[in-house]
Amino acid sequence: MDFRSQFCEQVTCSDASTLGGGICVSEGLTEYGVAVTNCTIRGDVPEAHDLVQVLTVGLFDGIGALRVAADTLGLPIAGHVSVEVDPKGRRVVESWFPGTHFFEDIRDFGTVEIKQLAVEFSR
Numbered sequence: 001m002d003f004r005s006q007f008c009e010q011v012t013c014s015d016a017s018t019l020g021g022g023i024c025v026s027e028g029l030t031e032y033g034v035a036v037t038n039c040t041i042r043g044d045v046p047e048a049h050d051l052v053q054v055l056t057v058g059l060f061d062g063i064g065a066l067r068v069a070a071d072t073l074g075l076p077i078a079g080h081v082s083v084e085v086d087p088k089g090r091r092v093v094e095s096w097f098p099g100t101h102f103f104e105d106i107r108d109f110g111t112v113e114i115k116q117l118a119v120e121f122s123r
Contacts, residue, residue, distance in 0.1 A: 019085055022060045030054075032075065053078035055121040059106060060084065064093040067100075078121045083109050 011026040029037065031052060053076045058066040061082040070077055082093045083103045093100055101117065103109040 019060075052076075053121070055079050055081065055117065057081040057117075058083065058093075059109075061093060062086070062089045064089075064097060064100075067093070067097055079117075081109075081117060 013024050032054070054070060055078045056066050056070050056075075058064060058081065061084040064080070064082060067077075067080045067082075070080075079099060079101065080093075080097050081101045081103070082090065082097075083106050084090050084093070085104055085106075090102055090104070094102070103113065
């Protein structure tokens with residue numbers, strides 16, 4: 001790694017497994033992200049009721065690391081959607097996060113489902 005290289009403001013994450021993979025790139029900060037960056041103490045976050053809630057959507061979700069990370073950050077969670085083909089992974093997510101919406105196949109998660117979730121989790 002070259003620490004003298006130019007800084008990129010986009011945050012990326014990726015996942016690779018034996019059954020599939022995914023990648024994500026940020027487009028910017030939410031209101032919540034802006035509020036957190038303005039906190040004077042690391043870990044000091046605004047009250048959840050002051051901000052819009054977050055719907056986490058874990059594509060190729062595995063055992064729900066996205067949801068665990070969101071909880072660790074103290075995000076105000078509206079709900080979680082898990083798209084995972086492995087029944088063992090789905091069982092782990094269901095045991096930790098009982099209200100999760102599950103989709104087994106990424107090909108079954110499209111515009112119609114996204115619009116339904118947008119209505120259900122309008123905040």
